[in-house]
Amino acid sequence: MKVSMSVNGRQVSGEAEPRTLLVHFLRENLGLTGTHVGCESSYCGACTISLDGQAVLSCTMLAAQADGAEVTTVEGLARNGELHPVQEGFWERHGLQCGFCTPGMIMSAVTLLDENDNPSEEEIRRGIEGNLCRCTGYHNIVRAIEYAGAKMRGEEPAPAEWEDA
């Protein structure tokens, strides 16, 4: 069957089986391999994308269900070579190690900050509860999102912890 959607601001269409998962359509048909498959059961969050402004898990959704939708993946966040504040935060505050959970984590954080650009630490932790990271213990992910929130509010982010060391 033919599936059409807007992905990262570009209208795309392609052939997919009715059973093709959205994440496979993005990765295999469109070559957007930034969205990762971690568990195929909607528990790890590595496949998180934005669909019509909501963070959704693309491993438990059919490509056909996204027909006509507006999809943003991690590849679509940077604009004109400029990183999204969340991406910048992850880089500046060492919010990633192996990087595999990172695209999904970043997409959840973008949605979180779109709704509340000044979250408390607890709100940040609740906001990314659906995204598992095995490397960072979440410590620096929280710092990265705090950094991004400050940037989005036009404030100076708190200095990195290692800068006082």
Added chain:
Amino acid sequence: MSSTSVLGGVVRRREDPALIQGGGRYTDDVKLAGTAHAAFVRSPFAHANVLSVDTSAAEAMDGVLAVYTAADVEHLGPLVAQVPVGALRPLLNNGTVKHVGEAVAMVVAVDPYVARDAADAVDVDYDALPAVVDLKHSLSDEMLVHGDMESNTLISWTGPFGADADALAAVKAGIDEQKSRDDVVVVSQEMINQRLIPVPIEPRSVLADYQIGYGRFDVYSSTQIPSALAGAIGKYFGMALNQVTVKAMEVGGGFGCKLNVYNDEVLVAFASKQLGCPVKWTETRREAANSTIQGRGWIATATMTGTTDGEILGFELDGIADMGAYSQNFTVAIPFLGVFVGSGQYSFPTHWKMDCVTTHTMTTDAYRGAGRPEAAYYLERILDMYSRKIGMDPAEVRRKNYIPASEFPGAVSPMGFPMDTGDYEANLDAALESAGWSGLLAERDAARAEGRHVGVGIATYVEVCGFGPSGLVDLGFSWAEYQMPSAFNGSSLVRVHPDGSATVSIGTGPSGQGHQTTWAQIVGDGLGMDVDRIRVIHGDTEEAPPSIGTFGSRSAAVDGSACYEATQKVQAKAARIAAHLLEASEDDIEFADGGAHVAGTDSSVGWDEIAKAAYQPHVLPEGMEGGLEAHAIFSPGNATWPFGTHIAMVEVDAATGDVRLLRYIGMDDCGNVISPMIVDGQIHGGIAQGVGQAMFEDAVYDMDGNLLSASLVDYILPTAVDLPSFELGRTVTPTDINPLGVKGIGEAGTIGAAQTVVNAVVDALESLGVTHIDMPLRPQRVWQAIQDAQA
């Protein structure tokens, strides 16, 4: 080090721009034209005779290229193991399967969906047999896991290391003799250190591309040991090492489970060679649970003997470790790593025995810490119970029994190992100060006065890592099966190109440790070169000299030292060239700010000019060869011994058993620090995995050998809401084993954390009579322990 040293400073990681923009290239992202996809048929039984395998329906399906069974691959032999004690894994098994998830057949099809459909269409008839799952049952030999073996016990590790039976008996008798003293207490407890599933978020993936006509392999794999995989593939297919290239590009976490050559990697390569097309396989999460190695899995009794005023007279550990069905890479060697650290930071006599038994479950092998978290857990838990029994501050009991700083360097642990450097008391003091120990206890007591169940736990650890000495081959760690003559060396090649940029090729296979950044820092520091001018190539056996890879907290200490030494060689030659160009004395040349400078003058020459000259022999000093590159192999004289002290504060809801981790303080000492940012990040993640074991994670097999926790629904990982922000500090006691003075940090957090949390929870429940709870401390288990103690 040069005047613009970046060592010890912070630079943003060079690997991040790709990873934060979706540009990271992991194995499953690689697309080669004409790639076919594999899927496996796996046993649903822990122990069964395979009566028949009918592949006809699968073979008849559209898009199926081949279905392979055991007969097709038997000629290749079993899966290689580095320490081949115990049964070796058949690549495919059509005889008697030995664990749920064991591979019975492999399907290759044009598309992964078709491959899975076809795997489901393979009809296997099994005759199920009873399974051996319980460790004590296995040890009894009532039923053998492998009918052709005499015992389920594969090997027993004892300590002190190197002691014969008489010497071990003498240590034991010496401890026993003290037990009857009036001023001595003996505390003993059987404890489970449960099995864990490593769960890197990236599932393992392999893509093999046999190139027809060229007669060579490119193998892309999500592995921590690219050189070993290349050696194994070469061996299986009778190919020279220069005909096999393994590329481990981005690897999405490993934690030890990608530190194996797997049968699927060999089988996918086999299929690619048979079919003449690239073949890819990526495991599902359920396969990752059932068919990728697991860790831990010990049951043991720890006994502490000491005086009522805190002088410990002996520690004994006696237990059983679960090896699973087959021995893979390290398997039986993992508990041996526990022997190294069995006596921790302490000087008391230690008697240690672990029987390694086989069961009808998935193989165990290296999971972050690998033998050392288990050893530290038993020691630090029983030390805590002993402190409680004699009513002394657990920090002070530890202090009283340390190997004193004055014995370093040159201390030999009670387990018989020479240790590099250590200052445990200074580290303890720093931890206590950082936590505000007395204030913390007062805060706890105030909370208790309000009826809350708040507890504080402390634990220390030593780690042994940075393996290691080339001579380990003589202990049986040869890696000969992987064509690695002395695998534990570090190896690095540094090359300056004619334009003055540089490339460092190194045999490590990182999975998040930031090597792109760290190696560039080492080279940049040595050459006074901007890190942006330095390319790092790792995880690629075509480009990099062989090294065993990234595990055991070894990369910085061993390969990093090789990187440093290769850099020194390049620097020495470049200094001669620069002195020649600047008409100065070689002794006055310093490297900084992108070139060479004559000390005390403004005379300088940039790397572009030095490099240009290096490739024009006629302008070089007479007799000097052209080119500017150097290779170094580094074989350390010993392993390194990091250490630390961790402190946790928890609150338990006694009505529900829910545990909340309020504070976590880590004070770690990994010697010199190249990047504080990366080192702290490693500790954060390590602590999270130790807390995960303490509070959530559990690989549960039922008595029929079914893994009940094979999905992330049932295997519970800590999420962001389960953990606090961590409070880290460090002491710095450089090692004298390598030129960088670094010890390694990848596993330290995990080795320190689990017992710290359990000690805190038991402290919180002290007034309710709870003395021990086996991990994981999930609400139901904590609640039950409270009920049992109250009954």
